[in-house]
Amino acid sequence: MSVIDVRNLGKTYRTIEKEGGVKGAIKALFRPQYREKVAVHDLNFQIDAGEIVGYIGVNGAGKSTTIKMLTGILYPTTGAVTVLGHDPQRERVANARNIGVVFGQRSQLWWDLALIESLNLVANIYEVEPSRYKQLLSHFSEVLELDEILKTPIRSMSLGQKMRAELAAAFIHEPKIVYLDEPTIGLDVMVKQRIREFIKDYNQTHNTTVMLTTHDLGDIEQLCSRVIIIDAGSKVYDGPLHAIKQQFGKYRTITFETNQPITNVQLPPACEQLSLSEYSLELKFDRSQLSASQVATALMQQIDVADFTLNEPDLESIIKHLYQNPTAYNEVAVNE
Amino acid sequence: MNKLAYRLRIYRSVVGMNIKEMLAYNLWFWSQLGAHLFLTIVYVSFWKALYSERETIAGLTMQQTLTYIILARMIAPLVQWGYTQEFGYWIREGTISSELLRPVDFQERIFIGHLTRTFVALAQQLLVTGSFAVLVFDIRLPTDPLIWLSFLISLLLGCSILFCFDWIFGCVAFYSTEVWGLQVVRGSILMLFSGVLLPLTMLPSGLQTLAQWMPFAQSVSIPVSLLSGITPLDQLGSIWLQQLAWLAVMLMLSRLMFNFSVRKITVQGG
Numbered sequence: 001m002s003v004i005d006v007r008n009l010g011k012t013y014r015t016i017e018k019e020g021g022v023k024g025a026i027k028a029l030f031r032p033q034y035r036e037k038v039a040v041h042d043l044n045f046q047i048d049a050g051e052i053v054g055y056i057g058v059n060g061a062g063k064s065t066t067i068k069m070l071t072g073i074l075y076p077t078t079g080a081v082t083v084l085g086h087d088p089q090r091e092r093v094a095n096a097r098n099i100g101v102v103f104g105q106r107s108q109l110w111w112d113l114a115l116i117e118s119l120n121l122v123a124n125i126y127e128v129e130p131s132r133y134k135q136l137l138s139h140f141s142e143v144l145e146l147d148e149i150l151k152t153p154i155r156s157m158s159l160g161q162k163m164r165a166e167l168a169a170a171f172i173h174e175p176k177i178v179y180l181d182e183p184t185i186g187l188d189v190m191v192k193q194r195i196r197e198f199i200k201d202y203n204q205t206h207n208t209t210v211m212l213t214t215h216d217l218g219d220i221e222q223l224c225s226r227v228i229i230i231d232a233g234s235k236v237y238d239g240p241l242h243a244i245k246q247q248f249g250k251y252r253t254i255t256f257e258t259n260q261p262i263t264n265v266q267l268p269p270a271c272e273q274l275s276l277s278e279y280s281l282e283l284k285f286d287r288s289q290l291s292a293s294q295v296a297t298a299l300m301q302q303i304d305v306a307d308f309t310l311n312e313p314d315l316e317s318i319i320k321h322l323y324q325n326p327t328a329y330n331e332v333a334v335n336e
Numbered sequence: 337m338n339k340l341a342y343r344l345r346i347y348r349s350v351v352g353m354n355i356k357e358m359l360a361y362n363l364w365f366w367s368q369l370g371a372h373l374f375l376t377i378v379y380v381s382f383w384k385a386l387y388s389e390r391e392t393i394a395g396l397t398m399q400q401t402l403t404y405i406i407l408a409r410m411i412a413p414l415v416q417w418g419y420t421q422e423f424g425y426w427i428r429e430g431t432i433s434s435e436l437l438r439p440v441d442f443q444e445r446i447f448i449g450h451l452t453r454t455f456v457a458l459a460q461q462l463l464v465t466g467s468f469a470v471l472v473f474d475i476r477l478p479t480d481p482l483i484w485l486s487f488l489i490s491l492l493l494g495c496s497i498l499f500c501f502d503w504i505f506g507c508v509a510f511y512s513t514e515v516w517g518l519q520v521v522r523g524s525i526l527m528l529f530s531g532v533l534l535p536l537t538m539l540p541s542g543l544q545t546l547a548q549w550m551p552f553a554q555s556v557s558i559p560v561s562l563l564s565g566i567t568p569l570d571q572l573g574s575i576w577l578q579q580l581a582w583l584a585v586m587l588m589l590s591r592l593m594f595n596f597s598v599r600k601i602t603v604q605g606g
Binding site for chain 2: 068075
């Protein structure tokens with residue numbers, strides 16, 4: 001059963017365009033030139049209870065705008081959102097009770113107060129049973145290592161401490177849906193790992209739905225079974241993570257090292273040369289048409305191969321390829 | 337009933353949080369109080385000089401005027417700046433998003449926080465400037481608890497009216513993103529028309545009428561006139577009625593304005 005239902009969602013921002021200099025500023029005051037920017041366009045998707053969905057795209061693709069519409073902060077220009085049966089904009093307070101949100105780039109805690117004070121207030125606002133609160137607090141303290149920072153004001157925390165604090169505050173009322181907007185931005189590998197484990201564990205024990213935006217594909221690989229890719233405000237991919245790998249990972253690369261200079265090589269069909277230097281040759285081939293051994297055999301007959309390495313494309317290079325070649329999305333849509 | 341109990345519980349925490357937040361920057365508060373005290377001395381000397389040549393000004397004796405001025409100076413810092421700047425900051429920096437994500441009425445929560453800050457500051461002012469006034473300037477503050485009670489209720493109503501006014505003002509930031517200029521204009525108008533500078537009865541009649549149609553006097557002139565004895569207690573009924581009418585209108589307008597303008601929100605920066 002879907003808990004988040006997004007239909008024909010769109011958001012257009014209207015901004016004033018200013019020419020440079022004082023003259024431009026004065027002109028904008030009296031005769032403002034408006035520019036419309038479509039941030040999100042005709043978005044449709046449903047998310048089921050307990051899913052962890054990775055919501056990815058380049059900077060400015062419309063990820064945060066979508067999240068802000070789902071949480072009820074921004075009003076959509078077109079379309080509608082339903083979250084657990086509520087309209088997040090019209091029923092802001094009712095919707096807020098069901099959700100937890102972490103914005104990696106801004107704090108939601110009280111800057112000058114110790115973490116424990118903030119958590120107490122959050123628990124109070126969301127009416128967490130005192131005994132349950134105690135239980136959760138001790139669990140979170142253990143998993144997120146909060147003990148050392150409970151009495152520290154947020155303003156004196158390091159980035160990693162702050163993020164652990166934000167997560168605790170977002171989960172302490174046991175929300176049914178959690179939106180995480182770049183929760184691992186700027187964190188070291190240890191903290192990242194801890195946070196991923198926390199999210200995964202929480203999802204499994206509480207069947208909490210998680211929507212995650214991130215630029216860190218490690219987050220996606222470790223947490224998400226489903227990925228939605230958005231580009232220039234429109235959805236370009238929605239499907240299982242492994243399908244992206246299958247669709248876009250059909251090309252492999254193979255690199256040959258030789259002891260003698262490489263000259264005059266005849267490539268097998270469905271194979272493309274990526275780079276060539278005196279003692280090294282890098283090829284790309286479509287694995288649906290050729291096997292690695294066929295490529296190796298063909299080359300070994302022509303040159304004296306000292307060594308070769310075969311590379312599977314990782315998610316990062318696939319996504320990079322997709323971001324750089326938006327037309328490639330069509331390929332996936334057809335193959336889906 | 338349960339809902340009311342829930343609200344009271346939350347507001348008790350909000351009050352506590354605000355007091356703690358205030359105390360986090362307490363040094364700032366006390367140093368500001370020092371500067372404020374100095375200005376009060378300047379004001380008092382100015383008025384004493386004015387009265388050296390005459391018995392009354394606009395029907396007020398020196399003792400009445402000085403009591404009024406010192407009390408008004410105590411209230412002034414509570415209302416002078418409001419929170420419009422803060423409101424503008426939330427919108428400009430995008431922190432408004434966190435505020436909107438909490439499952440409580442946004443305006444109600446900010447209102448409780450604002451009132452807490454106002455009344456904690458009032459207690460601090462009364463303690464310092466008040467004892468200074470009594471000991472150094474020989475000002476006689478009323479001893480009748482009924483007068484104090486009516487003052488506090490009138491001040492509460494006045495601050496609530498001003499809160500709603502500032503809320504409407506703050507909502508302009510949804511359109512303009514920047515409210516600093518507006519804030520400066522508001523501050524200057526408030527100085528004259530709230531009765532912080534001088535008792536409103538000393539203004540020319542045209543300006544007095546204008547002041548009556550602005551919300552500022554409700555938070556300074558009206559409660560302070562009660563406490564300083566310029567307004568007799570038998571007018572209390574009509575004063576409260578007038579303040580309640582102001583509050584009803586401003587509250588309605590502020591809610592309408594917010595519900596309308598929040599649609600314009602664009603959360604800056606990611």
